Amino acid sequence: MENETYKHTQMGWTTSIAVFVPLLICLGAIFTVPDEVAEVRNVLIAVAVILAIVLLLFFTLTVRVNATHIQVAFGPGLIRRTITRADIESIEAVRNKWWYGFGIRYVPSGGWMFNTSGLDAVQLVFKNGKRFRIGTDDPEGLVTALRN
Template identity: 40%
Template sequence: MAAEDEKARDEASQPDEAEMEPIYKHRQVATLILWSLGIGAVMTVLVWVGAPAPDSRVVVTVLIILLCCIFLFYALQVEVTTESVTVSFGPGVIRRRFRVDEIVDARVVRNRWYYGWGIRLIPHGWMFNVSGLDAVELDLPNQRKFRIGTDEPQELCAAIQKVLRRTDGSDR
């Protein structure tokens, strides 16, 4: 009997599969970053092959760093569920997850060109971006902000607004 009660409690504490199913999921490929790092890797190999007796350790180290950057930053994936908003680079080693109950608001914004791409500390807070200037800014507690670069700003913002309304039961 105790085992059944424990099992029932565990099931009650687990979110339903429907709650964890993505409301929005999008992967934006970092085309310019891939091209830039790829050209850098090719040039590194050409220097290694063509230069008279280059220092192999330096060339191999640079090549490994470039290949790691390609692997880690080839795309930016955003997933919105009823529980959280998750932003991850490449295979997901570098990621940030925000619980829906810690997001105060979300809005479409346009980044300045000099904010750049990648993981950036900008005047408004942190930003993950792989391409373009469009983003969705999350307002977090204590005046903190986080920007998610995207090529689908309206769709992403609508999905976040949808889960925010669902969470607090009001229209934002």
């Protein structure tokens, strides 16, 4: 994204720990499973690979803002959303309920949310009435960047 006026990357500690601990358990189990039950080892390897991919994809959430767009991207950027600022009607810092969770979620208050850690977010309401929440540990900074 060119001419960024705001860029912030949040480490997803909650998400990372929730995935890393089972990954370590799987890796430890892979090396302790007896050769007689190789099928179990294969399942553990598959689970470990899936957990490693999830960890890689969701360990951070980066928000970039320029004059015309907002880009929200998890991890290395394979999963991202680009929003045209002209489509936004209102911007508000909000606090998510703990049960809204992390990752990519449809939230009960309406709309989608990208969140990697914490309960703070910025809610965007679009001119078409749809909503989108961006989880962030810098809600004030993001709101300020979006209102300028």
